[in-house]
Amino acid sequence: MTASVEKEKPGSERVYERLMRAARREFYESVSIDPTVPQLLEKAEMDGAETAWHRYLAQQPQCGFGLLGVCCRNCNMGPCRIDPFGYGPQKGVCGATADTIVARNLMRMLAAGAAAHSDHARDIVEVFKGIPEGWAKDYGIKDPDKLRGVAQALGLEVEGRELNDIAKEVAEVMEWEFGKPGEEPLKLVEAYAPKKRKDIWRKVGIMPRAIDREVTEIMHRTHMGVDADPLTLIAQGLRCALADGWSGSMMATLLSDVMFGTPKPIRSVANLGVLREDAVNILVHGHNPVLSMKIAEVAGDPELVQMARELGAEGGINVVGMCCTGNEILVRLGVPVAGNLLQQELAIATGALEAVIVDYQCIMPAIVDVASCYHTKVITTEPKAHIPGAIHVEFDKANATETAKKIVRIAVENFKNRNPERVLIPKEKSELVAGFSVEAILEALGGSLEPLADALKAGKIKGIVGIVGCVNPKVKHDHSHVTLTKELIKRDVLIVGTGCWGIAMGKHGLLLPEAADLAGPGLREICKALGIPPALHMGSCVDCSRMLIALAALADHLGVDISDLPAAGSAPEWMSEKAVSIGSYFVASGLLVHLGTVPPVLGSKKVVEILTDKAEDLVGGKFFVEPDPAKAAEVIMAHIAEKRRALGWPE
Amino acid sequence: MATVPPSYLEYLIYVDPERCVGCRSCEIACAVEHSSSKELFQAVFEDPTPRPRTKVVPAAGVYVPMRCMHCDPAPCVEACPTGAMHRTEEGFVVSDLDRCIGCRTCLLACPFGHPTYDFRRKVVKCDHCVDRFRVGLPPACVEACPTGALRYGRAEEILDREKVRRAAEMVLGLAEAAVVYARPTERAPRSPLASLREMYGTVRWSE
Numbered sequence: 105m106t107a108s109v110e111k112e113k114p115g116s117e118r119v120y121e122r123l124m125r126a127a128r129r130e131f132y133e134s135v136s137i138d139p140t141v142p143q144l145l146e147k148a149e150m151d152g153a154e155t156a157w158h159r160y161l162a163q164q165p166q167c168g169f170g171l172l173g174v175c176c177r178n179c180n181m182g183p184c185r186i187d188p189f190g191y192g193p194q195k196g197v198c199g200a201t202a203d204t205i206v207a208r209n210l211m212r213m214l215a216a217g218a219a220a221h222s223d224h225a226r227d228i229v230e231v232f233k234g235i236p237e238g239w240a241k242d243y244g245i246k247d248p249d250k251l252r253g254v255a256q257a258l259g260l261e262v263e264g265r266e267l268n269d270i271a272k273e274v275a276e277v278m279e280w281e282f283g284k285p286g287e288e289p290l291k292l293v294e295a296y297a298p299k300k301r302k303d304i305w306r307k308v309g310i311m312p313r314a315i316d317r318e319v320t321e322i323m324h325r326t327h328m329g330v331d332a333d334p335l336t337l338i339a340q341g342l343r344c345a346l347a348d349g350w351s352g353s354m355m356a357t358l359l360s361d362v363m364f365g366t367p368k369p370i371r372s373v374a375n376l377g378v379l380r381e382d383a384v385n386i387l388v389h390g391h392n393p394v395l396s397m398k399i400a401e402v403a404g405d406p407e408l409v410q411m412a413r414e415l416g417a418e419g420g421i422n423v424v425g426m427c428c429t430g431n432e433i434l435v436r437l438g439v440p441v442a443g444n445l446l447q448q449e450l451a452i453a454t455g456a457l458e459a460v461i462v463d464y465q466c467i468m469p470a471i472v473d474v475a476s477c478y479h480t481k482v483i484t485t486e487p488k489a490h491i492p493g494a495i496h497v498e499f500d501k502a503n504a505t506e507t508a509k510k511i512v513r514i515a516v517e518n519f520k521n522r523n524p525e526r527v528l529i530p531k532e533k534s535e536l537v538a539g540f541s542v543e544a545i546l547e548a549l550g551g552s553l554e555p556l557a558d559a560l561k562a563g564k565i566k567g568i569v570g571i572v573g574c575v576n577p578k579v580k581h582d583h584s585h586v587t588l589t590k591e592l593i594k595r596d597v598l599i600v601g602t603g604c605w606g607i608a609m610g611k612h613g614l615l616l617p618e619a620a621d622l623a624g625p626g627l628r629e630i631c632k633a634l635g636i637p638p639a640l641h642m643g644s645c646v647d648c649s650r651m652l653i654a655l656a657a658l659a660d661h662l663g664v665d666i667s668d669l670p671a672a673g674s675a676p677e678w679m680s681e682k683a684v685s686i687g688s689y690f691v692a693s694g695l696l697v698h699l700g701t702v703p704p705v706l707g708s709k710k711v712v713e714i715l716t717d718k719a720e721d722l723v724g725g726k727f728f729v730e731p732d733p734a735k736a737a738e739v740i741m742a743h744i745a746e747k748r749r750a751l752g753w754p755e
Numbered sequence: 756m757a758t759v760p761p762s763y764l765e766y767l768i769y770v771d772p773e774r775c776v777g778c779r780s781c782e783i784a785c786a787v788e789h790s791s792s793k794e795l796f797q798a799v800f801e802d803p804t805p806r807p808r809t810k811v812v813p814a815a816g817v818y819v820p821m822r823c824m825h826c827d828p829a830p831c832v833e834a835c836p837t838g839a840m841h842r843t844e845e846g847f848v849v850s851d852l853d854r855c856i857g858c859r860t861c862l863l864a865c866p867f868g869h870p871t872y873d874f875r876r877k878v879v880k881c882d883h884c885v886d887r888f889r890v891g892l893p894p895a896c897v898e899a900c901p902t903g904a905l906r907y908g909r910a911e912e913i914l915d916r917e918k919v920r921r922a923a924e925m926v927l928g929l930a931e932a933a934v935v936y937a938r939p940t941e942r943a944p945r946s947p948l949a950s951l952r953e954m955y956g957t958v959r960w961s962e
Contacts, residue, residue, distance in 0.1 A: 134960040161961060165813045168776025168948045169901075188947050189774050191903045579958040702954055706947045732957045 131157075136446070136581035138611060140376045140530040144450040147528050153474045155449045160577040172707030173206040179328035188707055198328060206708035207334035208326040210684070211341040213704075215322035217685030218344050220465055221646055222315045222352030223488075224391055225359075226282060231394050231501050232359045233275035236268040242398070242504035245271060246365040250543075254358050257295040271362075278355045282316045289313065292351040298656045300665040301693060305346065308722050310339055310692065312347035319344055334711050335718070342692040342723065349689030354649035360432065364397050367435035367539035367643060369548070369636070374610035376447065377533030378440035379456045383419030384412045384519045386512065387442055387451055390463035391644065393432035395485055395499050398508040399423060399461055400433050408512055415519045421512065426451065427466050428644035431606055435539040435643045443611070444582075444604035445679075446575045449474045455526040459515035463499070464489040466680065479521035483511055536610035537617065540600070540640035542654045548634050553661045555630075560670065563754040564596065564626030567670035567744035568658075570651040571601040572686055575608065576679040576701050582608040584676035584700045584733040589614055589639055591737035596624035597744065599639040602648050604677075606641040614639045648686050652693060667694030667724030670747040672740045676700035676733055691715075691725035696743045698736045699729045766888075767910035768897060769917070770820055775811065775904035776948055777818040782807040784899030788884055808871065808881040809896050816952055820905060822896065823848060823869045823881035831880075834864035839878075847883040 132142035169175035174186040184196030234240025289311045305311045325331035388396040403421040424442040433439040457480045472493035485499035500507045559565040585608040620631035623638040642650045659666045673690040690697045720726040730736040790798035790805035809822040829848045832840045839854035857876040870880040884894040897907040
């Protein structure tokens with residue numbers, strides 16, 4: 105390097121360019137621990153495309169009022185902000201204090217998250233109901249046992265009934281969950297939550313009644329001049345989160361399993377290396393399997409494959425996933441997953457994507473700008489999620505196969521526009537095993553929770569931690585996920601998880617049974633005996649409800665409450681409002697929950713105190729914030745040790 | 756005898772990065788002040804869109820609202836070949852767009868990176884809101900600052916207030932120990948923003 109620089113005249117353009125690129129390389133390599141990121145960040149820049157990391161830098165400094173949560177825009181006497189240093193105004197025009205404002209803002213975030221999960225569930229119920237009604241002709245019931253199980257849990261008659269008949273009644277009960285009147289608890293909460301938990305929720309007064317109602321009540325309470333007490337605001341937030349976790353998200357998971365199959369351990373590969381030079385590459389991105397499962401299915405259609413071959417794509421059609429819809433098809437079909445949230449723009453920057461097919465949630469509108477630098481077509485499919493600059497093909501659920509084919513055909517026809525000179529597909533991809541539904545875990549255990557309970561009691565497994573969610577440019581991409589997971593399995597903690605965490609794990613080789621070698625001796629022994637990885641990928645972010653069911657079953661098996669278990673939750677790199685809801689239903693379900701990015705609450709000591717301390721007195725769970733994953737692991741281990749002591753188990 | 760205009764030397768903008776929350780209200784107020792309507796709701800529709808001259812930058816763990824220091828002697832004025840960069844009678848350094856030839860010499864000369872090269876191929880810079888100054892108003896950025904990170908007034912008064920505040924801190928042992936003033940006890944309570952930045956210590960990849 106030095107020698108070649110010396111040969112060139114100092115000040116020459118080539119030397120300057122090289123120095124500039126070296127400086128840029130430092131940036132490319134600083135943002136992530138994923139080796140595909142620097143390569144494609146550099147390519148994106150050379151091609152004139154911008155990524156979330158660039159925009160994150162351009163947003164600096166981010167407003168301190170927002171970071172601390174003390175900016176209120178809920179009425180038009182405002183906007184108001186509270187001076188966090190105490191010199192300026194301490195109340196909004198209406199008199200709201202920092203405590204009120206911070207609590208209201210956080211609860212609105214939570215409501216949006218619960219609404220997103222639950223509206224996704226509503227869409228699934230709609231299609232599910234279309235099966236017995238006959239109009240959703242391209243969908244069916246893939247797991248009849250699961251359907252019967254759900255019906256029985258809901259107290260419905262199963263014996264001697266036609267599947268369609270049962271499905272219709274289940275759909276009706278679930279539809280009613282959204283807007284049912286009256287004070288009766290949600291049916292799914294009654295059916296699936298442990299009795300001890302329900303007693304606590306009744307006592308605290310946070311038993312959820314209807315999903316939409318709890319979201320609406322937050323919007324009402326946070327309207328100008330309604331609820332000003334941070335404690336009652338947060339209590340309503342917990343009720344709303346419970347409606348999401350134990351009903352909204354849960355019905356999305358249950359019915360997706362019924363329609364598309366309950367996940368079983370399945371091998372696949374992850375990272376951008378799953379794209380292929382010789383095939384039409386289609387990325388499905390978003391959350392709802394109603395779309396992605398169909399796209400994956402029709403991609404094997406002989407006519408479309410033939411068409412792809414005729415256009416020069418020898419390898420046919422290569423469907424890959426991203427984010428949670430990627431997880432939905434990964435855990436059910438073993439479809440390769442290209443990456444997590446922050447890789448959506450990089451996938452396009454490979455220059456090898458014919459189409460990005462999206463539904464909703466976590467789709468950065470910026471992908472159309474990146475796509476405009478290449479031949480890639482962005483296709484939106486949902487009436488509630490349009491992006492200017494994208495092609496919109498509404499996904500007709502009554503003609504799902506036909507619509508899916510129409511969409512895939514657009515991608516195939518676009519293959520001829522790919523410019524091979526602009527293609528850079530990273531080599532990196534990792535093998536993985538995913539698909540650990542509760543049923544699959546039980547099967548691995550031999551049909552009973554007994555072996556797991558025994559391993560916990562004996563201290564071979566010290567505890568269980570559920571890790572979820574997002575990646576976030578505020579912190580080094582994938583780093584906190586990987587570090588926390590490694591630190592915990594090293595200390596014999598079994599990890600279950602979902603969402604972008606799962607994809608991060610897959611990319612870094614932690615979802616392989618061989619990863620048990622990184623675990624402590626006790627966990628390693630169990631994993632080797634059962635042939636499972638030390639980190640179990642359960643599915644998409646709505647599938648966090650699987651963790652609730654697993655924890656409830658384990659608590660029941662041991663005759664204790666969920667809050668007595670040596671267990672915790674963590675969202676090390678969270679960013680979305682859905683994560684606020686997930687974290688909150690974990691807390692309300694009795695768990696300690698770690699947050700690795702700081703929520704906008706530091707502007708109110710009272711709110712911080714409720715979330716990180718008082719909540720425990722009410723519901724047995726609480727939050728703690730610690731961006732450093734190694735330190736977070738210590739706090740979680742101390743919590744696990746305390747719970748083990750209380751149960752009289754060896755530490 | 757003609758009245759002598761008040762000199763900028765008598766006045767001071769005091770910048771306190773510890774109190775800056777990075778909300779960039781000063782940037783918006785600056786752009787509005789340098790728009791033709793001087794009204795936010797109209798300024799956003801103006802063409803060309805008005806641009807702020809002040810800029811908040813993250814540096815060394817705090818946010819710093821960077822503005823013109825109105826140096827004397829001012830390197831930009833000395834470097835300007837056409838006299839576009841000049842001093843008003845009050846002493847503010849301002850740029851005359853009619854005389855500016857867009858050579859950008861002043862950009863190189865400025866020790867603070869302040870002047871901005873505009874899309875009109877002219878250099879624009881902070882004029883200390885000289886129009887407001889002439890009618891006795893504080894600069895727009897100061898007026899917009901919600902936390903008092905920017906403070907304005909007679910230099911002597913501001914500095915006297917600062918002397919009192921700092922003396923109190925030192926005597927009470929709240930600040931870093933100064934050699935002669937006080938025994939060191941504990942540090943001043945941290946601002947919530949400083950704690951927030953510290954929390955990301957090991958996982959942050961950018962400034």
